Amino acid sequence: MNSVNAMTKTTFKASVNRCHGGTRSLWMRRLVATTLISGSALLSPWQAEASNIATDTASGVEVAQSNTVTVDIPAQSLDRALTSLADQANLKLFFPSEGLGGLEAPALQGEMPVDAALTTLLRGSGYTWRYTDGGTITVEQLSSGSEDVLDTVRVEATVTEEADGPVDGYIATKSLAATKTGTPILETSQSITVVTKDQMEDQGSQTVMQAVRYTPGAFTGQVGASNRYDYVILRGLVDRSIDNIYLDGLKTMGDDSTYSSMQVDPYFVERADVVKGPASVLYGRSSPGGIVALSSKKPQFEQQGEIEVSYGNRNQRGIGFDLTGPLDEAGKLAFRVTGKADAADTQYTGTEEERYAIAPSLTANFTDDTRITLMAYLQKDPEGGTHNGLPSDGTLFPRNGKYISTGFFDGDPSLEAYERTQNMMGYQFEHDFDDNLTARQNFRFLDASVHIDQIYQTGWDGASDNLNRTYGGGDEDLRAYAVDNQLQAEFTTADIDHTVLGGFDYQHRRVENAWQFRSASDINAFNPVYGSPGVTLGTSTNSKVQTLEQAGLYLEDQFEYDKWRFSLGLRQDWVETTKHDRLTQKNTGEERQKLTKRAGVLYLFDNGVAPYVSYSESFNPSLYSDVDGNPIEPSEGTQYEAGVKYQPDNGNLLLSAAAFYLEQDNVAVFDSSTNAYDPVGKIESQGLEFEARANLNENLSVIASYTYTDAAYDAPGDIKDGKQPMQVPEHMASLWGNYSFYSGVLNGLSVGAGARFVGEMAANETNTIAVPDYTIFDLSLNYDMANVGLENTDLRVNVNNLLDEEYIASCLITSSSDNCYYGEERSILATVRYRF
Numbered sequence: 001m002n003s004v005n006a007m008t009k010t011t012f013k014a015s016v017n018r019c020h021g022g023t024r025s026l027w028m029r030r031l032v033a034t035t036l037i038s039g040s041a042l043l044s045p046w047q048a049e050a051s052n053i054a055t056d057t058a059s060g061v062e063v064a065q066s067n068t069v070t071v072d073i074p075a076q077s078l079d080r081a082l083t084s085l086a087d088q089a090n091l092k093l094f095f096p097s098e099g100l101g102g103l104e105a106p107a108l109q110g111e112m113p114v115d116a117a118l119t120t121l122l123r124g125s126g127y128t129w130r131y132t133d134g135g136t137i138t139v140e141q142l143s144s145g146s147e148d149v150l151d152t153v154r155v156e157a158t159v160t161e162e163a164d165g166p167v168d169g170y171i172a173t174k175s176l177a178a179t180k181t182g183t184p185i186l187e188t189s190q191s192i193t194v195v196t197k198d199q200m201e202d203q204g205s206q207t208v209m210q211a212v213r214y215t216p217g218a219f220t221g222q223v224g225a226s227n228r229y230d231y232v233i234l235r236g237l238v239d240r241s242i243d244n245i246y247l248d249g250l251k252t253m254g255d256d257s258t259y260s261s262m263q264v265d266p267y268f269v270e271r272a273d274v275v276k277g278p279a280s281v282l283y284g285r286s287s288p289g290g291i292v293a294l295s296s297k298k299p300q301f302e303q304q305g306e307i308e309v310s311y312g313n314r315n316q317r318g319i320g321f322d323l324t325g326p327l328d329e330a331g332k333l334a335f336r337v338t339g340k341a342d343a344a345d346t347q348y349t350g351t352e353e354e355r356y357a358i359a360p361s362l363t364a365n366f367t368d369d370t371r372i373t374l375m376a377y378l379q380k381d382p383e384g385g386t387h388n389g390l391p392s393d394g395t396l397f398p399r400n401g402k403y404i405s406t407g408f409f410d411g412d413p414s415l416e417a418y419e420r421t422q423n424m425m426g427y428q429f430e431h432d433f434d435d436n437l438t439a440r441q442n443f444r445f446l447d448a449s450v451h452i453d454q455i456y457q458t459g460w461d462g463a464s465d466n467l468n469r470t471y472g473g474g475d476e477d478l479r480a481y482a483v484d485n486q487l488q489a490e491f492t493t494a495d496i497d498h499t500v501l502g503g504f505d506y507q508h509r510r511v512e513n514a515w516q517f518r519s520a521s522d523i524n525a526f527n528p529v530y531g532s533p534g535v536t537l538g539t540s541t542n543s544k545v546q547t548l549e550q551a552g553l554y555l556e557d558q559f560e561y562d563k564w565r566f567s568l569g570l571r572q573d574w575v576e577t578t579k580h581d582r583l584t585q586k587n588t589g590e591e592r593q594k595l596t597k598r599a600g601v602l603y604l605f606d607n608g609v610a611p612y613v614s615y616s617e618s619f620n621p622s623l624y625s626d627v628d629g630n631p632i633e634p635s636e637g638t639q640y641e642a643g644v645k646y647q648p649d650n651g652n653l654l655l656s657a658a659a660f661y662l663e664q665d666n667v668a669v670f671d672s673s674t675n676a677y678d679p680v681g682k683i684e685s686q687g688l689e690f691e692a693r694a695n696l697n698e699n700l701s702v703i704a705s706y707t708y709t710d711a712a713y714d715a716p717g718d719i720k721d722g723k724q725p726m727q728v729p730e731h732m733a734s735l736w737g738n739y740s741f742y743s744g745v746l747n748g749l750s751v752g753a754g755a756r757f758v759g760e761m762a763a764n765e766t767n768t769i770a771v772p773d774y775t776i777f778d779l780s781l782n783y784d785m786a787n788v789g790l791e792n793t794d795l796r797v798n799v800n801n802l803l804d805e806e807y808i809a810s811c812l813i814t815s816s817s818d819n820c821y822y823g824e825e826r827s828i829l830a831t832v833r834y835r836f
Contacts, residue, residue: 068698070168071117073108074304074836081105081121082139084302089114095139100127107792109835110784111698111740164248164295166270167196170701170738171654171693173647177273177293179558179567180249180282181488181499186647187565189600189612191217191658193691195272199703202738202752202780204798204829205266208232208245212292213756214734216689216705217276222727222810224821225347228384228418229261234276234289235660236685236711236728239635239667243620246283246293248375248428250444250482251507258511258546258623259450260478262422267320267340268359268377270295276689277639277660278618280596281569284505284552288618288637288664289685298373299334299363300324305836310342312829318342327362334363346385347406347825350413350530354383369432377424384418386411388456389819391467392763392811394525396771396820400465404525406806406822410467411455412523412533417473422448440486448478455520455533459818466522471535474515474542482507497560506551511623514582515542543582546623550575565602567614570595575621577631590631594619611644624668627676633666652695661686667713669720673816681715683725700739703754707732724762727810729773731759738780748787752780763811763820774807774823776800792835800827 069089073081079100086093091114105121118129118137129139161167163174163182172194176182185192193215205211208230209220219233222241233241242261245252252262266272276290283291303325310318320340327333336359343354357379365371388411394404426444433439453473461468484505491498521534554571573596578589600614618637626632643658662685668677687709694702711728713720724730736754741747756776763769779802785793804826811820 068111068113069117070111071108072304072835073105073121074302075107076105076303078103078105078121078125078127081108085117085121089117092136093139094136100125100139107836109792112742164271164273165298167194168198169695170196170199170703171651171695172196172271172273173651173654175273175275176249176295177246177291178275178279179501179556180486180503181501181556181558183499183558185654186608186610186645187602187604189565189567189602189614189641190616191276191641191643191656191660191689193217193274193276195274197270199736200266200269200272201796202750202782203736203754203778204780204796204800204827206829208264208266208269208272208292208294210800211266211269211272212274214703214705214736214754215274216691216707216732216734217290217687217709218274218292219727219729219732219758221823222821223387223389224809225824226385226387226821227353228263228387230263230292232292233727234274234287234291235662235687236709236725237287237289237637237662237664237683238725238727239287239664239683241287241289244287244289244291246291247377247424248296248426248444249293249442249484250426251283251286252446258478258513259452259476260448260511262424262446262448263379263381263420264294264377265340265355265357265379267322268297268338268357270297276658277614277641277662278596278598278616278637280573280618280620280637281554281571281598281616282503282556284507284550284571284573285575285620286618287620288635288639288662296359296361296375296377297322297324297336297338298375299336299361301326301331301334301363306833308831308833310829310831312344312827314345314347314827316342316344316827316829332365336361343383347822348386348388348409349407349528350409351386351411351416352383353385354381356380356382370430372427372429374427375425377422379420379422381418381420384420386416387418387454389812389821390457390525391460391818392769392813392820393460393818395808395822396763396769396811399460399525400463402465402526406825408525408528409530410457410469410523410525412520412530414531415453415455415471415533415535417451417453419451420448421450422446436490438488440484440488442484442486444482446478446480448480450476450478452476455535457523457525461522465524465526467525468522469520469533471518471520471533471537472515473537474513474540476511476513478509478511480507480509495561499558501554501556501558503554504552505554506549508547508549510545510547512545513543514540516540517542540583545580545582547578548575548621548623549577550621563604563606565600565604565610565612567598567600569598571597573619575634577621577623579623579625579629579631581629586629588625588630592621592634594634594636608648609644609646611642613640613642615640618664624677626668626679627671627674629676632668632677632679635664635666635668637662637664639663654691654693656689656691658689659687660689667715669814671814671816680718680720681713683711684714685709685711685728687711698740699742700737702738703734703736705732705734720765723765723767726762726764726812729759729761731757731773733757736778748784750780750782752778752782754778761810764813765815769811769813771808771811771820774805776805776807776823777802794833794835796831796833798827798829798831801825 071088073084163176200211212218213220231241273293278288279291305323307321322338324336339358341356359377361375363373393399424446429441431439457467486503489500552573556569558567573594575592596617598616602612604610621634624632639662641660646655664683668679690706692704715721734756738752740750759773761771763771779799782796807823809821809823
């Protein structure tokens with residue numbers, strides 16, 4: 001469900017006390033205004049904690065049993081502020097329809113008791129509040145004796161979490177990513193982890209890789225301190241790990257068969273839903289390990305904004321802003337503009353990262369039934385850091401009795417460039433034919449270009465301290481578009497409730513590139529001298545035009561019978577790839593089609609326990625070529641999964657456990673000696689994943705996870721047969737906790753701390769060398785500066801790798817290459833944010 005739908009999901013009730021001076025038209029105007037304000041408030045990214053209601057046996061009056069809420073209310077008129085509080089805190093509230101409009105209320109932000117919120121808003125207004133029958137809160141004047149009894153409006157607001165929208169805290173209850181229908185996570189027969197915006201901010205995530213690093217089943221950071229691309233290895237399947245990112249339901253259109261792999265900055269993201277296991281039935285070509293589905297920040301119908309500045313070690317500096325609100329009084333139009341500019345030196349000598357990005361969007365509610373959101377994401381990366389690895393001798397093991405510095409750069413700053421421009425434009429359209437039939441269309445166009453100059457090591461020069469090097473560089477242009485058409489119907493047959501989704505999607509991508517590879521001079525790894533790379537540039541040695549087209553027709557039925565939840569899905573894909581070598585004039589290509597399936601069954605107990613089993617398949621063609629220049633076989637996957645989830649009614653806890661068996665056929669591995677891909681057979685991966693997300697009390701939230709992955713090649717006759725793939729740790733575990741103080745000398749302070757354990761993993765093909773396990777500690781401090789007189793301002797300090805642990809993130813040691821990646825050194829970043 002799109003966020004713009006929330007306006008129709010609010011329940012309103014009104015009671016009118018007719019009196020001197022009261023008119024029906026006045027009440028109607030007030031009710032309409034309150035309706036618009038309350039509906040738009042539901043779009044706020046700060047969802048309130050649901051209140052449990054219990055009867056006070058002494059008074060017979062219902063009172064709020066859970067009286068702590070999270071609110072985000074800007075400074076505005078008192079009547080609007082009270083309406084926003086009712087929406088965000090899920091309160092039943094009576095207040096005078098006239099008399100409050102001329103009064104102003106201060107901004108209110110954070111987690112606090114309901115009585116404190118009301119008292120703060122009403123302070124100095126001449127009004128007070130009290131509980132009345134039914135747990136309703138009535139706002140009334142302090143003085144008495146007035147003969148006029150004013151019209152009263154009663155607002156009952158039910159906060160509805162959007163399946164692709166903002167979440168308060170760390171626990172989401174719905175996800176659009178796994179089913180495209182906004183199904184509760186508890187009722188979905190597949191493993192899903194939702195990384196919320198609050199979690200990203202608390203943990204200081206600067207990339208999508210960093211955002212999902214506390215997720216079970218996901219291994220990130222395998223390329224160490226490089227942030228150029230977002231690699232996410234899911235469930236031990238290393239093939240195409242750069243190709244798992246989706247944005248607003250559509251593939252970001254990057255591909256690891258080229259250098260044009262797109263990135264989306266987490267500052268522009270509302271949440272990241274990690275769906276583990278094959279998702280091809282709904283998304284087409286994708287890795288069998290799963291997908292990372294990002295949801296963009298979208299326009300809100302309540303005015304709000306923020307600006308933040310940051311600075312840290314390694315000369316990290318940045319500025320960001322996020323503005324949103326309505327454009328008209330009728331509540332039909334809303335806008336959002338989010339922007340960010342940042343830069344930093346990397347830990348590698350002479351290399352930098354730099355980014356400028358802006359994302360404007362507009363939501364138009366043409367009618368109550370028809371909505372569209374126009375979105376653009378424009379990003380320029382003038383500097384992309386480095387992506388190089390170093391030999392195992394000198395990193396894993398000493399080289400001539402010495403280790404290479406973690407800051408050593410094997411390239412040359414005088415000839416090092418990575419410039420990427422990516423412009424994405426699209427829309428999300430939705431129309432409700434009635435309450436049970438909805439049509440949607442999502443579309444995005446991408447225009448991107450990349451320029452690279454890169455010198456990288458190719459191994460030691462004999463027994464010396466010098467590294468041999470090669471230059472690779474060139475230009476690449478990508479044009480792509482994707483469209484997804486959906487029709488969702490809800491109906492009942494006998495005692496079975498159905499949610500049926502049918503769709504047709506299409507994507508097209510065309511890449512043109514021209515590359516050259518040249519020899520470069522050696523460099524001393526322990527005493528480097530830069531400025532003489534020894535490269536003589538010439539004509540292209542590699543120039544291709546590659547296209548990929550995919551069309552898919554899919555059908556999914558989710559149906560409920562009593563406590564049972566069933567899901568069935570089918571998809572037919574048609575894919576055509578072409579490749580034109582502009583140097584040899586050779587043309588290659590192929591046409592493929594594939595039927596993929598999935599099924600699941602889940603039983604939902606009354607106590608919130610939900611065991612399930614599921615089966616799913618994947619299909620993933622590519623533009624890779626073998627040594628003869630012909631396309632490699634598409635990768636195909638199958639998965640069996642069994643698990644159990646638990647979530648009580650209050651939503652403050654989500655526990656999940658999953659066991660899976662996954663096969664990926666037609667796996668191919670790159671061979672740098674031939675500059676082509678070699679088919680090696682199959683990878684079998686099986687394992688266990690456990691996750692806990694809990695709001696233990698109003699002060700403490702915790703995330704914990706454990707992953708066990710047993711992956712191996714099934715490749716008879718190949719050296720890899722029976723061996724563990726590189727970059728796949730057998731054990732991973734993580735723990736994060738955030739504690740907030742609401743009283744005493746530490747009032748306004750939140751402290752977050754976490755630990756990430758990555759177990760030992762294979763460093764080479766024969767598994768005779770291992771990368772040692774490592775544990776990284778992270779820290780976050782956040783302080784509400786209203787306590788020192790700076791209203792609406794907070795200061796956050798994030799420290800990643802708190803102890804500055806020196807470690808090897810992973811290694812890829814083959815017969816033709818030897819690359820190990822140093823992990824990221826300690827990073828400290830302070831951010832000051834002002835909200836209005």
